[in-house]
Every structure is written in C-alpha cells, then in structure tokens.
Amino acid sequence: MPELPEVETIRLQMKEEIEGKKIESTKVISDKPLGNTTVEEFKERVEGAFIKDVKRRAKILIIKLSTGDSLLIHLKLTGRLLLLRPSVPIEKHTHLIFNLNDGHQLRFWDLRRFGYVKLVSGKLKEVLELKKLGPEALELSLNEFRNILAGKRSGKIKSLLLDQHFIAGIGNIYSDEALFYAGIHPERNVATLKEDEIARLHEGIRKIMSSAISYRGSSMDDYVDLFGKQGDFVPRHKVYRRMGKPCKACGSLIKRIKVGGRSAHFCPKCQV
DNA sequence: GTCGATGTTATCAA
DNA sequence: TTTGATAACATCGA
Numbered sequence: 001m002p003e004l005p006e007v008e009t010i011r012l013q014m015k016e017e018i019e020g021k022k023i024e025s026t027k028v029i030s031d032k033p034l035g036n037t038t039v040e041e042f043k044e045r046v047e048g049a050f051i052k053d054v055k056r057r058a059k060i061l062i063i064k065l066s067t068g069d070s071l072l073i074h075l076k077l078t079g080r081l082l083l084l085r086p087s088v089p090i091e092k093h094t095h096l097i098f099n100l101n102d103g104h105q106l107r108f109w110d111l112r113r114f115g116y117v118k119l120v121s122g123k124l125k126e127v128l129e130l131k132k133l134g135p136e137a138l139e140l141s142l143n144e145f146r147n148i149l150a151g152k153r154s155g156k157i158k159s160l161l162l163d164q165h166f167i168a169g170i171g172n173i174y175s176d177e178a179l180f181y182a183g184i185h186p187e188r189n190v191a192t193l194k195e196d197e198i199a200r201l202h203e204g205i206r207k208i209m210s211s212a213i214s215y216r217g218s219s220m221d222d223y224v225d226l227f228g229k230q231g232d233f234v235p236r237h238k239v240y241r242r243m244g245k246p247c248k249a250c251g252s253l254i255k256r257i258k259v260g261g262r263s264a265h266f267c268p269k270c271q272v
Numbered sequence: 273g274t275c276g277a278t279g280t281t282a283t284c285a286a
Numbered sequence: 287t288t289t290g291a292t293a294a295c296a297t298c299g300a
Contacts, residue, residue: 001279059280076280078296093296112295114280129281155288164281172279221278261290262279 002075004137004169005212006060006223006231010081012213013226014054014061015082022101023065030095033108033117042119043070046098057166058133061108062257064122072118072127073108077116078222082107111222121183137169137205145202149190157193157201159260170205173240174266178204180239184262185271186257211236239265 002010025047050066059080064069073081084105090097096108096117097117108117120127135144148167152160160166161175170178179186181204184197193201215221217231220241222229238248243256247267256265 003280074280076294077278110295111297112278114294162280192298261292263277 001077001171001173001219001220001225003059003171003174004056005174005209005233006217006225007056007061007075008213008215008230009216010226011054011056013083014063014081017226018051018100018104018106019054021050021104023047024101025099027099028095029097030089030113032113033095033114033115035118037119045119046071047119052140054111055271056254057130058136058164059171060113060130065101069119069121070124072116072120072129074116075110076112076114076116078111080222080224080228081226082108082224082228083108083226084228087160115267133164133168135168136167137167138191138209140167140202140205142199142202147196149193152190152198155190157188157190158262158264160190162260162262163204167205169209172262173220173237174205174209174212177208180204180267180271181208183272184268186259186266211243239267241265 023046026043028034028042031039034042045067051063052066053064057063057064059074061073065071084107086105091109093111094107094109098106100106102202115240124130158175158179161170161178162172178201182197182200184201212218212233215231215233215236216225218233218237219230238253242254243265245254246252247254247270250267250269251267252267254265255268256263258264
C-alpha cells in the first residue's frame with residue numbers, strides 16, 4: 001500500500017541509483033502493466049533511452065527519459081520496484097525488467113496486478129491522471145488547506161483526505177494517523193471542523209508523512225523499498241491496524257469502523 | 273472449498 | 287452534484 005511516503009522513499013533511492021543510467025534492453029513478462037501501449041512500441045521507445053530524472057506526483061512515479069518520453073509508474077496496492085543483480089532469480093509476479101548499462105536490473109513486481117508502467121509522450125501537463133490531482137499534501141500551506149476545506153459543504157473528513165482530487169498523496173494509513181494526531185473522529189463532517197482542528201490536521205499531515213519518509217515508509221504487507229528492505233515506520237503507528245490494542249496516549253482500546261467503504265482506525269477517547 | 277479482508281482508483285448507478 | 291458500490295486481481299486466514 002504505497003502512499004506518498006513510500007513512493008517518495010523509492011523515488012529518492014531511484015534518483016541516487018539509476019539517474020543518468022541507460023536502459024539497454026527490457027523484458028516484458030506481462031504486458032498488462034503497459035496499458036494501451038503494445039510491447040513492440042514500448043521496447044522501441046524505451047530501449048536505448050537514458051534516465052534523465054525521477055520525479056513524483058502524489059503516488060505516481062515519473063521517470064523522465066532522454067527521448068522526451070516519460071514512464072508513469074503507479075504501484076497501487078502491491079507494486080514493487082526493485083534494483084537487483086541479474087543473477088537474482090526472477091520471482092513470481094515479476095512483470096517487467098529493465099536492464100541498465102551498469103549491470104543492474106530494475107524490476108517491476110506486482111502481486112495483485114493493479115499497478116501500471118505507462119509510457120507517455122510529450123507534455124505531462126496534458127496527462128489526464130496527473131491533471132486531475134489535487135495539490136500535493138506536503139506542499140500545501142495552511143491557508144490553502146483551509147480554502148479547499150471551505151469549498152466543501154459536507155462529507156466525512158476521512159473520505160475527503162483519501163480523495164486524490166482534493167489532496168494528493170494521502171492513503172488509508174496516513175489519513176488515520178493524521179486524524180489521530182489532530183484528535184478528530186474520522187466521521188466528522190468537514191463543515192463542523194473548527195479553526196484549531198484544521199490547523200492541527202494540516203500540521204499532522206505534514207509531520208507524520210515527513211517522519212514516515214525519514215523512516216523509509218510503512219511496511220504493512222507488500223511494501224518494500226528499492227533494495228527490497230522493509231520500511232521502519234509501522235512501530236510508530238498510533239492507530240492504523242491497531243484495533244483492540246491500547247491507545248498509546250490514553251490506554252483506551254483502538255477501534256476500527258468502515259467509513260466510505262474503507263477501514264478507519266481511531267481512539268474513541270482521543271478522537272471525539 | 274468458500275468467504276471476507278486487504279486498499280487504490282476508474283467507472284457506473286442511484 | 288455527490289455519494290456509494292463495484293471491479294480490476296491474488297493471497298491469506300478463518
């Protein structure tokens with residue numbers, strides 16, 4: 001479940017390890033992640049290209065190629081990007097392999113196959129899935145946060161935090177953790193939020209996700225970093241998947257409910 | 273063997 | 287308009 005901190009962890013590692021490298025060849029084991037692009041076109045346009053930059057927008061990784069094309073990578077629920085030696089056996093659920101000119105392979109692995117690696121040409125500003133995204137969660141000032149909240153007349157705050165058109169980058173883990181930080185119940189109606197609660201929520205989003213990046217993300221199920229290592233943030237979770245366990249602040253038992261079809265974890269005493 | 277849960281997003285229905 | 291259900295897919299545990 002890579003969210004912004006997990007994707008950013010991989011981006012920072014990729015920038016360090018593969019920027020400037022050349023993609024000598026590719027192997028397409030499954031073409032599903034490619035979307036509408038044919039294997040022939042994918043190979044033709046990617047092979048021989050240099051990796052100029054590795055960027056991120058929300059939970060989407062963007063590899064800029066020397067040809068002007070870009071690769072948009074979304075890991076969705078279970079996707080992994082791994083940098084490995086070619087001698088490492090190809091694991092089940094590996095769908096794409098990029099052979100780099102330094103002898104390493106970048107492999108795309110995805111258990112549930114929801115993720116994608118899409119080749120897009122030219123201007124990223126016209127790519128629909130990027131255009132539709134709301135402001136970056138970590139680049140949003142309190143004023144901007146207040147303004148976009150003010151535009152909402154109703155709705156539960158948890159669902160809003162998960163809506164990528166509203167704010168981009170937050171997923172189920174960090175929405176729960178940010179709401180705990182702010183002492184706000186996940187089902188609170190947005191319109192009832194007080195000024196100090198909005199400020200605390202804004203602060204929580206920034207503090208928790210920045211901290212999660214420094215711990216290289218949360219490894220709950222399938223997420224690992226570029227080197228296959230687990231992130232270290234899970235022990236810092238206050239509520240996410242801690243149902244039935246004592247709240248780290250007050251000792252009350254953490255609850256789990258469904259909000260908008262998603263599981264929401266919270267402390268019934270700290271989050272009124 | 274079946275059911276439900278896991279969690280991101282597009283799409284479609286109400 | 288907005289919300290909610292569903293589907294895409296694979297695995298695990300009850």
